Amino acid sequence: MAAVQADDLDQVVPLFERYQGPLFNFLYRLTSDYETSQDLTQTVFERLLKYRASYRPGQPFRAWAYQLARNVHTDHWQRNQKMRTTDVVEVERKGALGGAAFRHTAAVDREQDLHEAMALLPPAQHEILVLHRFQGFSYEEIADMLGCTAGAAKVKAHRALQALRTIYFN
Amino acid sequence: MNITPSSSDCLDVADLLVDYAEHSLPPEQTARMAAHVANCPRCQERVAQLQELGANLKQPSP
Ligand SMILES: [Zn+2]
Numbered sequence: 109m110a111a112v113q114a115d116d117l118d119q120v121v122p123l124f125e126r127y128q129g130p131l132f133n134f135l136y137r138l139t140s141d142y143e144t145s146q147d148l149t150q151t152v153f154e155r156l157l158k159y160r161a162s163y164r165p166g167q168p169f170r171a172w173a174y175q176l177a178r179n180v181h182t183d184h185w186q187r188n189q190k191m192r193t194t195d196v197v198e199v200e201r202k203g204a205l206g207g208a209a210f211r212h213t214a215a216v217d218r219e220q221d222l223h224e225a226m227a228l229l230p231p232a233q234h235e236i237l238v239l240h241r242f243q244g245f246s247y248e249e250i251a252d253m254l255g256c257t258a259g260a261a262k263v264k265a266h267r268a269l270q271a272l273r274t275i276y277f278n
Numbered sequence: 279m280n281i282t283p284s285s286s287d288c289l290d291v292a293d294l295l296v297d298y299a300e301h302s303l304p305p306e307q308t309a310r311m312a313a314h315v316a317n318c319p320r321c322q323e324r325v326a327q328l329q330e331l332g333a334n335l336k337q338p339s340p
Contacts, residue, residue, distance in 0.1 A: 237335070266293065266296040269332075270295070273331055
């Protein structure tokens with residue numbers, strides 16, 4: 109992909125438009141809420157404009173945009189945590205998982221259970237699974253975003269899947 | 279007679295379990311994993327669960 113000139117709006121806006129759909133899907137996977145995802149996608153766009161000077165030419169635009177999206181989601185998640193009194197333990201105790209272990213019959217239920225189980229993961233693990241499994245990022249690309257090696261990204265992704273397995277099946 | 283491996287053996291193979299479940303290990307490691315899993319009901323269940331999870335995660339978004 110051609111390098112974007114850091115402060116060139118004419119290039120940033122069309123690039124954002126190209127990634128708007130995938131970024132929305134990414135945020136929707138993380139939040140499971142349509143309106144929130146729209147709001148957060150808009151915030152990503154605002155930050156993209158605001159921080160476009162921090163974009164290093166030659167850096168893949170997609171990785172940069174997702175980095176911003178991850179930060180936007182983390183901020184949103186932290187705001188929510190402050191407002192929410194429930195924690196994972198409490199959610200589990202109340203059985204808010206929707207009895208995931210007891211109804212693995214219909215595909216719709218399974219999809220829903222999976223969403224609920226993923227939402228119980230710590231955000232970093234949730235993100236890495238969405239990036240790798242749903243958004244098709246390679247371990248190398250994820251490593252770039254996280255600032256670690258591809259091997260470390262793979263280990264993180266595997267541990268996230270193991271954590272999801274424990275939540276989903278127990 | 280097979281002896282069920284101890285959980286420390288399971289810990290040794292834990293990081294390879296996902297790759298094993300997704301058939302992405304080189305032959306030598308696959309053989310090592312297969313030898314453990316064959317005798318370990320716990321890891322057999324984990325592999326089955328990881329495979330089910332992997333298949334569900336491939337489904338398109340609603
Ligand atoms: Zn085992």
